[in-house]
Structure formats: structure tokens, C-alpha cells
Amino acid sequence: MSEEDIASKCYDIHVSLAGKEVPEFEFIPKVGMMVSLSLHLRGLPILEYEKLRLVSSYYFRISPLLLKDLLESLEEIEFVKLITKGSSIHKIQPQIPFFESVYEKVGEFANNKLSLNEPEELALEIISKLTSAPTEQSNLYSLGAEKKLVDRNLVIGHEGGYILTKRARGKNILLSPLFFSENADVFADLTARAGSTKIKRILELVKSAQGLPLSIIESTMRINENSISIDDLNILKRLAADGAVRPPSIKTTHSGENFFIFSPSPGNSKLNPAKREIYERAMAIVASVRQGQFLAKQFRIYSPVALLKALKRNGYLKSTSETFEQYHQLAVIKVGKMVKVSGDRYQFHLVSSEENTAALDLAISLIDTGNIVNMEINDNAILALQKDQTYIESIISSNNLRTHATIALDEETMQEFDNILLTGLGK
């Protein structure tokens, strides 16, 4: 596992633990917290220590007792400069580079200065395995660790919310909601049926060609240059049909309705809930340009990335007779608007907003690398860091209300509750 991967997985586990303490873990939470602080401090002005202490405790679940040590570690890698008065920190000057990977730099520090214990090593190995695909529980016992240690790690993973066990076809399938945040049942069933290796390969192929139209995959039996089997295609169709890969669709008069395939949407550590809408918009943008790339009637797009960069630069796309149908869905979700030029020719204009620019950047990254980037940031925390101290104080003072407010249940828990209502109460 690369240093970057280690830091990334530590961050995932730290976010998922959401403040729960695991006696065995020391390295993972510390590295996770360092990443969390770095991601959120990038680009901010000089901050009062007091304010950062409150925000860190509230938003990042970082105990005030640990903050000083974390900041000193961040100072060692030159991510912050600490302004001290005597032995206490007075202010923090963030110096997190924009053009370097936060994960890589923190991972490098962790590798040199900190050491993983055995349970932590195993936790990272398990989460790394579950990143690419769900797997049968029995596979974890072949990782080489003692059974007792694996079992304890599974307990931590379940309690910490980064491992989920699903029964499918009589097997225990493990998956991580950090990487497969929706339709756990479908993924578990497909893994029980086809095996982890197959699912992993298919998902890697999808990631390498985000937003490919299903009909093109079906007719060519290929994803990029890689051929796929009928069985692979059926798995892909099942993922699409059951919404596991959330395919947006576009309907045109010349090519009918087409579904565009994406890899599973990630969980909260990589995709902050507040950023989910941006992610949905980015997928819709990718689907529109893929439509023009693979299913154009006359005006084919040869370089989707170049086209999206032009849209970002100019704010609009040149008119064609296919523009209206191709980008209509984007107008519906207010990413852009249609401007009639003549007859059936329309220009697509980007609606200028921070969210749309972020969605466009994400769309470019999705096509270019298959990855989603910069979607883990909690904007509320950044806002709190930039406002004056009374702002965060007022949020914290309303903390009691927040703690006791009812939390809306996710779809899966709701289904379980509905099942209880089927059996219980009132014949």
C-alpha cells in the first residue's frame, strides 16, 4: 500500500468512526485527523487557535487534548506555521500546498515518524480490500492474521460503520459503506454469485470509462479496449437496473433512451453529504458529453475533456441541431440553459454558480481519471473557520438541540423497520 493510500484509508476510517474511540488504534485516528485538518485549512487565512479548537472539536471530532500535538506534526511537514506565546499556540498560519497531494504528504510523514500496530495494519489491509469490491468474510481469514484479531477487527469495523455484513445466497459478504454507499444488497448478491475478483474487474473497467452508454457496451461487448463476457454484461445490467451504479439517462429522437454507467457513488468520507448534489450534476454533465461522443447523429464530440474545458473557459458551447436534446437534462437541473440561435440550433450556456463550476471540474476529473476529487470538504466547517469566534460559539451552544433531534433514517434502516411493521402489532 502506498503512503498516499495509507493516509487516505486512515482518513476514511477516522471519518467513519465519527469520534468513537478504539483502544487499539493510535496511528489511524492521528493520521486521519491530520488529513482532515489539512484538507479544511487549505487556502484559509491566519486563524486564532481558540477558534480552530472549537471548530475541530465540533466538525472534525478532534479532541482539544490532541489538537496541539496534531498541529505540531503538521508544522513538521510545513503544512502550518504556528505562532506561539510561550508554550501555548496563539495563531495558526495554514500553508497547505494546492498542487501537492495532502494524502501523499501526510502519508509520508506517518511512514517516517509513526508506526502501525498489528490491529491497525490489519484494519488498513481489510479496508483496502473492501475498497475495490465486496468480499466473502472467509477471504479475510486468509490474509495471514490470527482469527481472533480478524474477528476483533470486524467488530470494530461494524461498530465504526465502515464494514457491513450482508447475507447473500447463504454466504456472509462484507462490504464497506465508505465505497459502496448505496444498494448494498445488490452488491452483496452479485459478489456471492460471481465472486469478488469478477466484480472488482468490472468496477475497475467502469471506473476507467465513467459514463459510457450501456447500449455501446452491449453492442461492442467492450469497455474501452477491454472485452467483456456475457456474464460481465449481465452483472453490469443488473447494477444499472437496480440503481447500484445510478445511471443517468438521456432520451433523444435519433438514439432513443440511453443509460450511462458510473462506478458506485462513495460514502461520506469521500463525498460529503452536502456535495452530493454537485456529484449528481457532474454525472449528468458527463452523460451529456458521452451522448455526443458515442451516440451523436451528426455532431460527434471527439474530446469530451477539451469540450468541457472550453465550456468552463467560454461559458457556453457552440450551437448544433443536437444541442437541445443532448443537454436538455442539464437545463432541467439548472446546470445550464438553452439559448436559441436559429431554427433547431441551440447554444448551451453554463449557469454561473460555484456549484456548477465545481460540478464541471468534477466532470472533467471523472472523465480524465475516473476519480472524484475535493468532494470530502465540509463547507460548514470552512465557513465557521472564516467567521468570527461568536459564530462557532453560537453553533456549539445549540449543540444540545442538535444531539437530541431525530435523525432521518437511511433507506436500508427504513426497510428493516417496515419489515417489523409487517410482522408486529395488530393482527
Next chain:
Amino acid sequence: MIKDRLLKIKVVEYFVDNFWYPQMEVNMLSKHRISNVPKLITDVDVLGMYPDISGSLHPILGDCKTLKGQSPISRSLWMKGLMDYIGSKKGLIVLSKDIEKEHQITSSLLDIQLLSEADFGLYSKATTNQSITIISALKDIECWDKLFEVDKRFPVLKTFLDFSKTQFWNESSSNYQLRSSLAILRENKGEFNPSNPLHLATVLNHFSIVAIALNNIIVTLFNRYLTPKSKEELNNDLKVFIYGGIENYEFLNNLRNRFSGNPVPEKELTLPEWDMFLELIRLVFEQPKVFSYVPIYLKEISFHFLADGDKSRFSLAPTLVRNEPQLSNYASRLSSYLCKAANLPPEFNEIYSGMLIL
């Protein structure tokens, strides 16, 4: 292995020849529980479900014994008590020994047919359709043995299998039977593997009891107002009926809304895949009485997965479909609904559809 198997299978044959749904070895529980575990009070060797003139299914009890130290009429009196307890109007007792006429006459006054093994042969010939010989997997005692031994190979399925032998028959209302059978199917969905014929048989057998509950709901609704005028009307009435009346429905719906934490709930409390369910019910209203054969049809096909050798020799399913052409359609639509509502692996629906559509 099932005891008194030869006598019992004769009663099953008699039920199947009449196109009545058969279930062997049904356990009866105490209705008023004070202990933590359900209390078994007695069992029924073969329970049949026969349709009345409206298409509603009713239980008939079949008992087979090699009695020692108990007179035939004592057995009839026991059965009469049990009939009253579960709301059955008809009983049948087949004994391996000869029976005195007084015992038979007294039994008939109690709506119980008390017959010796030899007389039962005559009785069943005289009271079933003689024009055709029905070959059915349900008449194969080996299939029943296999079904009852699934939980030995898959102990995790014990509760699920017990449901179709015990709990289902002890529920007092069809709407609760429907809800609880759907719930237990969903709870166990992760255990079923479509590449295992025993699992295919077990799940389809479960579908057959769901069909019994659903049949009686359909008959009740249809007889109330024939076909509803709109989807809205059916939607409103059906969900309230299924959840046990308006007070109960509103209570459960409020509970659900409070639990969900959403101030504005996305949808009201309904069965899973509600639109698909409504379509199925509306479709069955076209010929509601046909649906009363869906349970036995599904059970027969489920037993095909348990039977050895060439399945094409079985004539029950084709005969049923020949008599009622809508039957295949209703059975496969119900199966599709249940596969979807329980989120079973998709192969279940594919395999079942292939066998149910004749």
C-alpha cells in the same frame, strides 16, 4: 421420515385429485400464550384447503392413525374439537382397522368422515373425477420427506420452514398471514441460493402459502364491491384492509413517520413494491375465482424441484392450466411480485417464470 406415511399420502392423493391444496404435518399452537416459546398443543396429519362457491379457501382436516387403545369415535371427538378451534367445517379420519357403524354415523353428525383404509379407497374413487388420472409430485411421499429435511441440511432455514408448517396455519386472519409470510421471506432473503434445487423448492412452497392468504383477501375485496373504479380507490381500501383496519393502519403509519425522522414522509405505509402489488390485485379481479388454484399450482411446481427423474410425467400442473388458462399468468405474476418485494436474487424469478408459464 414421516410416520404412518402410506395412509397419509393416500389422503394427500385424495385432496390433490380434488385440486385441493395439501399440507402435511401441520402443528397447532395454543392461541393464548403465556410462555416465552409457542406451545404446541396438537398436530394435523394432512390439512387441505378447498374453495367454496365464492373461491374462498377453507381448511379440511385429515387424520390417519393405526389406533391403539383409543376408539374411532374418540378420535372423531378430538377432531371435532380441533375443527372448532381452527374454524374448519369438514374432517376426514382414515384408520387402519375396521370401524363400527355407530361410530361412523355419530362422526358424520359431526361433519367428520370416519373411514377404514379399505373403505377410503372406495370413498375417494367415488368422490373424485374419474375421467383422468392425475400424476402429481405432491403425491410423492419422498418429495415431502425431502422438503421436511431441508432444515437438517440448512439449519439456518429452520424458522423459515417452520413458518410454512406451523405459524402460518395458526394466524387467525388472512391479512396477517400475508404480512407475516412476506416479512419472513424478506428476513431470510440472504440465505437463498438459486443454484440449489432445495432452496428453489422451499421458496416456491412459501409462495404457495402466500397465495392462500392473498386469495382470501382478493375474494373478500371482490365480493365487497366487485372491481374498484380507480387505482386510488383500490390503493386506499387495500392498504387499510391489509394492515387490519383504519385505526390500526393510522397507528402504524404514524409510528412509521415518527420513527423515520422525516417530518414529511416520502410515502405512506404499504407493502413493498406496492404499485406492482396493486396491478396484480387488479389483474386478478378479472377472474378472481381462478386464483384459488394458484396455491396448489405453485406447490406442485415447487415439488418438481424435489422430484427425481423426468418432470414431464407430471400432469397436475398442465391439467390445472388447461382448466383455467389464466392460472399460469396469475401464478407467474405473483411469483415475480414476491421475488421483487423480497429482493431475491434475480435468477429465482427467471427460473420460476420458465416453469410457471405453461
